[in-house]
Amino acid sequence: MKKQLALLLLFLAGPLAAQQLVPPRFQGSDAQRFMARLLGEAEKIVIEKEVPAEDLSPRVAVRFRVDTAGTVTDWRFLDNTCEGADRREVEPASEATRSLLTEALSRLEPWTPATEAGRPVPYTWRLTMRLPVEKIAAAQDPDPLLFEGQDPDKSFFEWARIRIRYDQRYEGRGEGVVHVRFWVEPDGRITIDRVLRTPDEKLAREVVRVIRNSRGKWTPRKVRGVAQRTAYVLRINFT
Missing domain, CATH: 3.30.1150 (Fusion Protein Consisting Of Minor Coat Protein, Glycine Rich Linker, Tola, And A His Tag; Chain: A; Domain 2)
Structure with missing residues (x-):
C-alpha cells in the first residue's frame, strides 16, 4: 500500500x-x-x-x-x-x-x-x-566648485567650524541651525545672499563674518572652461 x-x-x-x-x-x-x-x-x-x-x-x-x-x-x-x-x-x-x-x-x-x-x-x-x-x-560638470582645492562640503565646513567664535558672549542666545546662502563669484569673491534661518541675529552675523573671510580660497565652478557664479549654502548647528 x-x-x-x-x-x-x-x-x-x-x-x-x-x-x-x-x-x-x-x-x-x-x-x-x-x-x-x-x-x-x-x-x-x-x-x-x-x-x-x-x-x-x-x-x-x-x-x-x-x-x-x-x-x-x-x-x-x-x-x-x-x-x-x-x-x-x-x-x-x-x-x-x-x-x-x-x-x-x-x-x-x-x-x-x-x-x-x-x-x-x-x-x-x-x-x-x-x-x-x-x-x-x-x-x-567636470570642473566643480572647490574650497582650498577640495570638496567644500567637507573642507569648507571644517574650515568654518573651527573659526566660528561661540563662547560666553553668545550664552543664552538659543541653540539651533544658522543657515546662510552666499555666492562664490567668478573671480573668487564672496557675496552674501541672505540668512535663511537662525535662532539669533548675533549668531548669524558671526557665521557671515567667517564666510566673508573665506574669500580668495575658492576655485569657482567652470562650464566649458568659463568660471561661473555659483551659489553655496552653509549650515552650522549651534548646540
Whole structure:
C-alpha cells in the first residue's frame, strides 16, 4: 500500500512540475541585466541630448508586462501615490526621467517570454532602479566648485567650524541651525545672499563674518572652461 501511495504521489508531482511558471529572460539573463541595459541606453541619450542631471530623478520604479511575443507593453511609472501592489516608496519621476527611460526602452531588444507548461504566457514585472545621477552630473560638470582645492562640503565646513567664535558672549542666545546662502563669484569673491534661518541675529552675523573671510580660497565652478557664479549654502548647528 505504501509503495502504491508513493508511486501515486510521484505521478501527480510530475505534471505539476512540468507546469511550473518560468519567468521571462532578457539576453539570456534576468531582470538585473534588463535594468543595466536600460540605464546604459539612458546614459547615452543624456549625452546625445544634453539632458541636465538636475532634471533627473535618482530613484525610479516601473511596472510593465512582457507579452507572449517578448514585447514590453503596459509600461507605467510607479511611486508613492500609487495604491496596492503598485505602491513604491519613491517620489514621482520627473518628466525628463519619464521621457528618458521611455526612449531608452524603445532601443532595447525583445525578451524571451515566460512559459508555463511549455507555452508562452504574459508576465508582469515591478522594478525599482537607481539612475546614476551623480555620475552624469560629474561628466557634465567636470570642473566643480572647490574650497582650498577640495570638496567644500567637507573642507569648507571644517574650515568654518573651527573659526566660528561661540563662547560666553553668545550664552543664552538659543541653540539651533544658522543657515546662510552666499555666492562664490567668478573671480573668487564672496557675496552674501541672505540668512535663511537662525535662532539669533548675533549668531548669524558671526557665521557671515567667517564666510566673508573665506574669500580668495575658492576655485569657482567652470562650464566649458568659463568660471561661473555659483551659489553655496552653509549650515552650522549651534548646540
